[in-house]
Amino acid sequence: MDVVNELIERSHRLGADPRNTNYAGGNASAKGSAPDPVTGEDVELMWVKGSGGDLGTLTEAGLAVLRLDRLRALTRVYPGVEREDEMVAAFDYCLHGKGGAAPSIDTAMHGLVEAAHVDHLHPDAGIAIATAADGEELTRRVFGDRVVWVPWRRPGFQLGLDIAAIARDNPRAVGCVLGGHGITAWGSTSAECESRSLEIIRTAEAYLAEHGRPDPFGPVVREPLPEAERHTRAAALFPVIRGLASSDARVVGHYTDTPEVLDFLARAEHPRLAALGTSCPDHFLRTKVAPLVLDLAPDAPVEAAVARLRELHDAYRADYTAYYERHAVPGSPPMRGADPAIVLVPGVGMFSFGKDKQTARVAGEFYVNAINVMRGAESVSSYAPIPESEKFRIEYWELEEAKLRRMPKPKPLATRVALVTGGGSGIGAATARRLAAEGACVVVADRDLAAAEKVAAEIGAKAAHPSDAAVAVAVDVTDEEQVVAAVRRAVLAFGGVDLVVNNAGLSLSRSLLETTLDDWDLQHDVMARGSFLVSRETARVMIEQGVGGDVVYVSSKNSVFAGPNNVAYGAAKADQAHQVRLLAAELGEHGIRVNGVNPDGVVRGSGIFSSGWGARRAAVYGVPEERLGEYYAQRTLLKREVLPEHVAAAVFALTGGDLTHTTGLHIPVDAGVAAAFLR
Template structure:
């Protein structure tokens, strides 16, 4: 096994266990030799996890490869701790070969330590020791001279020098605890390095378990709500909280109600500890320095909880702005936003937020890490994170700002949550795909849950993000209870809904005399009643969020055109078309835009046409069913067949922002049917 392969295997093992390090936290390295392609001689290299990425899924392309002689030579030109950030740019001149990841701020730690293999990790147990008030004494008591305490220092070149000196001065040491930060371990072989890392982590875990106080968060003051009541209250609060957290920039949400979160929020000490904030840089870069905590009991009336959340949010923004002013210097980056990333509600759980679902989920995971850290520190001592000024230096570090500037521009629907009914096939599936491709999180709702799950899985696989992109919801839109439950699923998955596509439909092609009352009721139930129910329930969420939003009806050319043998279908579509006008007039005051799309002749991939409508329409027009799409195309002005993707494109055009001042509009997507021109 090559040195890089050995490093990747070790990284994967360490990163697979959340006890060892948090998501995207820490880095690993290995030193070895390779052939210099220019001289043909051997050159000493270091492979180290680059900036970003996650140990558990690290690939070769995520490694930075550097010449050790060049990195070590930087010691001679190091300008001192006040200018240590300049050294990050110098790493680029130490790279070997082409490609590879950008070197991270921790590169010096790995290169300067005289060991072939180095691990820097952020385990909860290690950070508990690192953030304890008597961390140095605890480190000596737990590990003796095998692990050395390093006082807090911001990650960088000087920290690398400090740890290199510790390794040199303490020949028996296998690693160190970095105050307020994490651990670093080393070894002559990859196996020894991994063994030493796990030794430090497991020893800290065992010591906390054996010597820690059983109730470090104090007595229970508020029991969590029962599961169903907790889920219901979370769904009621989440849109409000998401709207508040999105005051400066729209956010996607994630809900966490794990035992450790609920237990923390039930205990007497959680307000004090939450106010102290997180400590490890990886934590507060994603969670902000402190969460917003609702200070009402779990059974407080909903209206009181909403009012208090609004008050606390206003105070949080004022406090965050004051924090920025206290520590900002003339060359500090501008304040990025004053809204909380973590909102804690006793008895209910945690709402976390980010620019997309993955970021929101990871922020929540990091706060769970922080809870574990606080539990360990309080069990042995008292929790004492790094001070506020140091947190600000990390949060508004120019190197972090430069990383943000390098990120790609958000896609048009980034931060938006879409609900598509009838999303399991045809126009609905095409619309779900387009909205997801443009950055939205999507709830694929369909009466056929298996079909919805297939589309949702496809969207997640395309983005390599599992449930962070799409979920499926089984729903019969004629059922008020099922519609309400589907909306709750959407809210609990992503925090709310921003974009609603009323697409669920069916059609029975029959003449007036052949149309039964059941035929009439079925089509009106699905399309008229169903659209009404979905619009009403999602409007509640949109209004609570106070972020505006879009409702789009997939109506039909037949809403304005009198075609043969479709009285029930055409009448139901006309009902939908007028709902667009009525709701546009009513919801505009809330910034909610309501528009419609009028397709025609969408045969290919259509569930309606495949279920018998196509055969019937083909018989009416006297053409073969497989040529029905061609027939529809030839009767249009453009002579082009309409596909589900064309309808999806119209939905995107209406919701992407370019038509921000348009509401009450019906967009024909029929390749030109003069008789259906709106007038």
């Protein structure tokens, strides 16, 4: 239908520009008619973005569709503001047809306004006016009688009634500023509504630019560190901060050092403003009421910064618990956790956290929105967010709790950050894909960056932002500096490392007399030395995080089975196998489990076999190379060919949560080779 297409196109245009609204924030609606599926007669309907959707990526499936006559009839049974939450359940009785999204709390705002098209948005410039101490007077000054001020009211049925009355009683008005919250605009056509939304936003932006003070955050008191130093400091602090933020539940992290963040943290007023917290409900639902702010100089010793962060974290948890206890009433949902979602480190940047990378990234984006709001409000007035008690009413709103209950169950590896070496092909690629499919954020590490990028892009193809799911990094595991850099890349991407798969390897099939010293050194450098370096550097991160972890070695049947013409390979694999035992014994006190997988005969998709090893092994066994996989299968007890996905499944079995008390174990994935039985 044209009305639906117009609504989706308008939503995409508005949602594509971050100046207009934040991710998943705001909603848009359109009214029209369509045939009743039973009577065939036209009925008046409203299409509105449903709960939890995003304007920029909205589809028809993300719209709630309601009958206007039934929705507006709810005004006759409305029990009053003290019981307005009951009206959300009543929206279900107004739905039209099958399917569609769940109606959001803002449905009444759209349905009760008489205009055919309504936009409700969260632009930074609009919220700056909405959170100014003299917001009502500013609204008159900026917009005249074209935009009306609405005092703060929690989103809901009563706010819908209020805005409907304003639209009815102010015929010259094109929209309103919602105190502490955002803006709403309306129009008789989709184009008119969009034009009015943009008029409000651009007028607010122009006013702030023309009348705002140039230094609303005060003078610079702490210059940001240079970029290289900043990232080095961020990588050093991030695992510690992530561990602290995971005290109640493990989280994934996101690091932001954009100019607006660094400027805010460089200036004198940032401690005062940060303590006031955010105001727009969409903001503080993701950022919590206030961030944790480190109060040391950017160049303070790392050890001092870590010690102070631990002190501040304890204080933050105590303050948050007190906040909950001040405002909780009988029937309030239980406290969800007292850890910060935003941690600000002057000179370095912002660390944001969430249940996955997207949530962590979006939390950071919302705090950048809040910084922009504070800048605008302070430039023309003073920043005055909604009261703490109102923030609590929204944060621990039963309707928000119900939304959380509707969320799908987390995948087994959700919140885990995995680093897979040799991830560009074969077993490594299959393992990276499997861990990502089970919810992990994955760092695909390989000497061949193009191969790693291909795997990471494949993993990230279904994500809103590909880097939320996987990133690629080039690394030669024999090079200590490259390993350190790769681990630092993982830390800056996701906040740390929880799961390591030592898979990088190669093999040269030669007899003892044909094996050169270079052959020996190369295989030991890649597999024995490489695994050692990766395990050492990632163990540092896991210990700093303090939440345990997993290290998995992809060793080989050849680590315990003596086959012909592979002395260097077999010896290097035996070295890896014993590293598993040694590290399991050493790292257990930190909650880090170390296990191994012993594959055999993984021919298809294998980088090792395609690089010449397959041809040589086929020659040793006297079979055509293209039938080597079949040959390996027939010599097993199960007579089955082993594929990279089978090895990946074993890695997941070790790390997916069911073997929580297992460490120092080697799992054969060889379809049954009796000579390689562990004993």
